[in-house]
Amino acid sequence: MILAIASGKGGTGKTTVSVNLARVFGPGVQLLDCDVEEPNDHLFLMGVPRGEETVFIPVPQVDESLCDGCGECGRFCEYHAIVSFGATALVFPEMCHGCGGCANVCPKKAIRERGQRIGVVETMESGNVTLIQGRLDVGAAMSPPLVRAVKARLRDGPPAILDAPPGTSCPVIATLRGADHVVLVTEPTPFGLHDLRLAVEMVRELRIPFGVVVNRVGIGDDRVRVYCGTEGIPILLEIPDDRRIAEAYSRGELVVEALPEYIALFVKLRDAVLKRAAADRHESGRTASSIASRS
Numbered sequence: 008m009i010l011a012i013a014s015g016k017g018g019t020g021k022t023t024v025s026v027n028l029a030r031v032f033g034p035g036v037q038l039l040d041c042d043v044e045e046p047n048d049h050l051f052l053m054g055v056p057r058g059e060e061t062v063f064i065p066v067p068q069v070d071e072s073l074c075d076g077c078g079e080c081g082r083f084c085e086y087h088a089i090v091s092f093g094a095t096a097l098v099f100p101e102m103c104h105g106c107g108g109c110a111n112v113c114p115k116k117a118i119r120e121r122g123q124r125i126g127v128v129e130t131m132e133s134g135n136v137t138l139i140q141g142r143l144d145v146g147a148a149m150s151p152p153l154v155r156a157v158k159a160r161l162r163d164g165p166p167a168i169l170d171a172p173p174g175t176s177c178p179v180i181a182t183l184r185g186a187d188h189v190v191l192v193t194e195p196t197p198f199g200l201h202d203l204r205l206a207v208e209m210v211r212e213l214r215i216p217f218g219v220v221v222n223r224v225g226i227g228d229d230r231v232r233v234y235c236g237t238e239g240i241p242i243l244l245e246i247p248d249d250r251r252i253a254e255a256y257s258r259g260e261l262v263v264e265a266l267p268e269y270i271a272l273f274v275k276l277r278d279a280v281l282k283r284a285a286a287d288r289h290e291s292g293r294t295a296s297s298i299a300s301r302s
C-alpha cells in the first residue's frame with residue numbers, strides 16, 4: 008500500500024504525522040520524503056546513511072550547424088524552455104523539465120541532450136524505517152523530476168508512506184500520483200480550512216481516496232469538523248494541541264518516543280488507513296467485476 012501525507016499549506020504537522028506514523032507502522036516500512044526543497048524527516052529519524060545517488064535530467068543542446076530556426080521545438084515545449092530565435096533555437100535550462108519532446112519533434116535532428124544535475128536521492132535506515140529522501144540542489148528549479156526519482160526507488164511489497172511537499176502545486180501532484188490513499192493534515196483554523204478545501208479539490212481531481220487528520224485540536228474553531236461532516240470526508244484522527252508535542256518537535260524527537268502515551272493515537276491512524284485502503288481495494292475489485300459481468 009502507498010499512502011501519501013499531504014497538506015494544503017506548510018506548518019500543519021505533516022512531518023509530525025509522517026515520521027510518527029512510519030515509526031509505528033511495523034517492520035520494513037518505506038518513508039519517502041518527497042519535500043525535496045526542504046526534506047526534514049531525517050531530522051527526527053536520525054538514520055544510518057546507506058547511499059546517495061546523483062539525479063540528472065536530460066536538457067537539450069542545439070547544434071547550430073543543423074538548426075534552421077523552424078520553431079517546431081518551441082511550439083512543442085509547454086514550459087517555454089526552448090524558443091527559436093532567428094536562425095537557431097535558444098534553451099533556458101532552468102525551465103526545462105527534461106521531457107525529451109523537443110528532440111523528438113526536431114525535423115533537422117539538431118537537438119542532443121546533456122545530463123544536468125538537479126539534486127541527490129539519499130537512503131537511510133532507522134529501526135523499522137527505510138527513509139529515502141530527495142534533496143534539490145541550491146539554484147535548481149525543477150523539483151518534480153527529483154520527486155519522480157525518489158519515487159522510482161520505491162520497492163514493491165513493503166508499505167510506503169510518501170511525505171508530500173506542502174501546497175497543491177506540481178511537486179505535490181508528482182508525489183500523489185500512484186498513491187492508494189491520501190491523508191490530508193490540517194489545523195482547525197480559518198486558514199487551515201481554506202487550504203484544506205484546496206487540497207480536497209486536488210485529491211478529488213486525482214480520484215484518490217482520502218481522509219483528514221486534524222492537528223492541534225483545541226485551538227481555533229470547529230469549522231473544519233463541520234466542513235468534513237458536510238462533505239462526507241472522514242476524520243481519521245484528531246491530535247490535541249499539546250505543548251509537549253511542540254517541544255518534542257523542536258528538539259527533533261519523535262512524539263511516539265518522547266511521549267509514549269501517543270503511540271496508541273498513531274496506531275489508531277495506521278489501523279484506520281489500512282482498513283480504509285482494504286475497503287477501497289474491495290470496492291474497486293467489486294466495481295471491476297460488476298463492470299466485467301455487465302460487458
Ligand code: SF4
Nearest residue numbers: 074076077078080113
Ligand atoms: S526544431 Fe530543431 S531545427 Fe527547428 S528550431 Fe528547434 S532545434 Fe532548430
Ligand code: SF4
Nearest residue numbers: 084103104106107109
Ligand atoms: S526537454 Fe521538454 S521541457 Fe525541456 S526544452 Fe525540451 S520540450 Fe521543453
